[in-house]
Amino acid sequence: MSIVDRVRQRRLINRQNRAIDRAWMTAPTQSMRDEIAIFAQRKTF
Template structure:
């Protein structure tokens, strides 16, 4: 894997992590937060 690809993948992973964090913080119920947490743990970063 080239350096450019590693940088790109790291940037995408950070962007995805920020999106998940925003979704978790804006979830109206605890059950939705739990579901977001489970789905985000299953993702491959």
């Protein structure tokens, strides 16, 4: 894997983490936050 590929992958991971954080912060109920947390734990890169 080249350095450019690693940088791209890292940026994608950071973007996805920010999206998960935004979804968690704006979730209207605790049960939705719980589901988002489970999804975030199961994601693979």
